[in-house]
Amino acid sequence: IKPETNVTSSSDDTTLQRDQDLSLLGGLLVSGFKKDTCLSRYQSYFYRKASPYKPSSYLLSKLRGYEKVHKRCGPGTRQYTNAERLLKQKQTSDSESEGCKYVVWMEFSGLGNRIISIASAFLYAMLTDRVLLVEGGEQFADLFCEPFLDSTWLLPRHFPLSNQFNGFGQHSAHCHGDMLKRKLINGSSVSSLSHLYLHLAHDYNEHDKMFFCDEDQSLLKNVPWLIMRTNNFFAPSLFLIPSFEEELGMMFPEKATVFHHLGRYLFHPSNQVWGLITRYYQAYLAKADERIGLQIRVFDEKSGVSPQVTNQIISCVQNEELLPKLTKFVEQNKPLDEEEEPKLRAVLVTSLTTGYFEILKTMYWENPSVTRDVIGIHQPSHEGHQQTEKLMHNRKAWAEMYLLSLTDKLVISAWSTFGYVAQGLGGLRAWILYKQENQTNVNPPCGRAMSPDPCFHAPPYYDCKAKKGIDTGNVVPHVRHCEDISWGLKLV
Numbered sequence: 001i002k003p004e005t006n007v008t009s010s011s012d013d014t015t016l017q018r019d020q021d022l023s024l025l026g027g028l029l030v031s032g033f034k035k036d037t038c039l040s041r042y043q044s045y046f047y048r049k050a051s052p053y054k055p056s057s058y059l060l061s062k063l064r065g066y067e068k069v070h071k072r073c074g075p076g077t078r079q080y081t082n083a084e085r086l087l088k089q090k091q092t093s094d095s096e097s098e099g100c101k102y103v104v105w106m107e108f109s110g111l112g113n114r115i116i117s118i119a120s121a122f123l124y125a126m127l128t129d130r131v132l133l134v135e136g137g138e139q140f141a142d143l144f145c146e147p148f149l150d151s152t153w154l155l156p157r158h159f160p161l162s163n164q165f166n167g168f169g170q171h172s173a174h175c176h177g178d179m180l181k182r183k184l185i186n187g188s189s190v191s192s193l194s195h196l197y198l199h200l201a202h203d204y205n206e207h208d209k210m211f212f213c214d215e216d217q218s219l220l221k222n223v224p225w226l227i228m229r230t231n232n233f234f235a236p237s238l239f240l241i242p243s244f245e246e247e248l249g250m251m252f253p254e255k256a257t258v259f260h261h262l263g264r265y266l267f268h269p270s271n272q273v274w275g276l277i278t279r280y281y282q283a284y285l286a287k288a289d290e291r292i293g294l295q296i297r298v299f300d301e302k303s304g305v306s307p308q309v310t311n312q313i314i315s316c317v318q319n320e321e322l323l324p325k326l327t328k329f330v331e332q333n334k335p336l337d338e339e340e341e342p343k344l345r346a347v348l349v350t351s352l353t354t355g356y357f358e359i360l361k362t363m364y365w366e367n368p369s370v371t372r373d374v375i376g377i378h379q380p381s382h383e384g385h386q387q388t389e390k391l392m393h394n395r396k397a398w399a400e401m402y403l404l405s406l407t408d409k410l411v412i413s414a415w416s417t418f419g420y421v422a423q424g425l426g427g428l429r430a431w432i433l434y435k436q437e438n439q440t441n442v443n444p445p446c447g448r449a450m451s452p453d454p455c456f457h458a459p460p461y462y463d464c465k466a467k468k469g470i471d472t473g474n475v476v477p478h479v480r481h482c483e484d485i486s487w488g489l490k491l492v
């Protein structure tokens with residue numbers, strides 16, 4: 001495999017320098033990691049086209065600043081031990097925490113949801129000078145490399161609150177939303193708290209949503225430990241908080257690249273997963289003239305193959321000219337112009353089942369295409385159903401999201417965070433297969449995403465200043481309703 005940028009191997013200094021710049025993704029990543037512990041960190045640029053989006057110099061300086069804080073306050077440091085001690089005491093005192101504050105992301109939901117919500121939590125950590133720690137233990141370490149040099153983002157196994165995590169919920173004692181509801185939160189009560197639980201999952205209520213108000217943000221500033229349960233990409237609503245607005249604008253002058261940059265910064269497949277990715281890529285995708293990703297996520301697992309969905313997929317890929325239409329044998333023998341040289345198009349299908357894959361494969365085998373292009377249809381796995389507790393299942397899911405992100409053109413399914421991850425990492429504007437309601441044909445079958453960023457499925461609809469409901473998709477031009485979920489919000 002040669003680098004996608006056509007850099008041929010040569011030992012001269014400028015080529016080496018250029019290779020290094022490319023592998024560090026325009027300064028997004030830092031050097032200094034041990035190469036063999038995380039091959040993907042250094043090899044991804046062999047497989048991926050250079051990003052059309054450049055990280056801003058302000059984002060780079062924020063990341064470098066964050067790395068310093070993480071190194072100073074991360075697990076294993078004196079500051080960390082002191083901060084942990086606060087959780088065992090009744091009262092906190094500022095001098096003991098030495099300025100180190102944390103946001104802990106709790107394990108929750110499927111892998112796509114995890115990835116996009118961790119990226120949001122990381123953005124929040126950067127904005128509020130907190131250190132991000134993730135729950136997830138060995139499973140997590142099996143999927144992802146460490147993103148922060150000389151430190152860890154894994155929440156230590158014996159974290160003092162770990163045994164309370166299962167009990168954290170919307171009605172637990174330290175829940176921010178519930179405390180607000182019961183009027184237990186104000187400036188002085190908060191300063192004595194060592195931790196708060198933030199419920200930011202899809203089912204959160206109007207009190208939990210006050211997290212997105214400046215007033216609450218200034219209260220939360222004083223709490224050393226914020227424990228967060230979320231499965232959402234909540235970054236779009238952070239852009240609507242006045243105290244974050246300016247900084248976010250400087251970090252992301254191209255607004256809709258939040259996940260693209262932070263995702264590439266944080267999520268490096270572990271060596272085991274990198275093996276799955278590279279072996280598959282080399283065997284089935286590398287030789288193609290064009291790679292097309294097709295993510296088929298049917299949320300009703302029992303439904304089997306539906307003729308409407310089959311129709312929708314075929315109409316989408318053919319109408320949008322992602323794949324050629326089929327023809328009769330006679331036309332196949334028509335002489336071709338030179339520029340019409342047939343191409344090899346490799347389609348990477350991902351799905352929990354094999355039904356749609358079989359249909360597409362058979363179609364393009366049994367019939368010639370109008371362009372005479374040769375269409376290879378490939379699907380790495382068919383896991384049947386979501387099995388988040390299983391290691392190899394998650395490895396495959398992560399490998400497939402990543403493989404989809406390496407394609408030239410991508411089709412994803414509405415509502416699916418699995419697809420959002422692929423689109424965002426790839427910096428692609430995918431075609432989204434709209435959701436079918438009541439088994440009816442959707443027209444049009446798919447449409448182009450406005451931007452590569454994921455959709456926030458459960459945003460608040462509240463104007464904190466006016467204290468009344470508003471359409472938050474109509475406040476600023478760069479936060480809009482999503483293509484696939486009319487009430488969702490996304491950065492464009």
Ligand code: GDP
Pocket residue numbers: 109110111112113114296297350351352381383385386387388393394396397400415416417418419
């Ligand atoms: P979402 O439910 O589509 O938003 O995506 P999530 O990733 O959060 O949860 C779905 C989970 O189901 C994935 O993490 C996988 O465990 C599994 N899954 C769904 N679709 C696929 C697929 O195409 N391939 C594989 N390997 N697993 C899948």
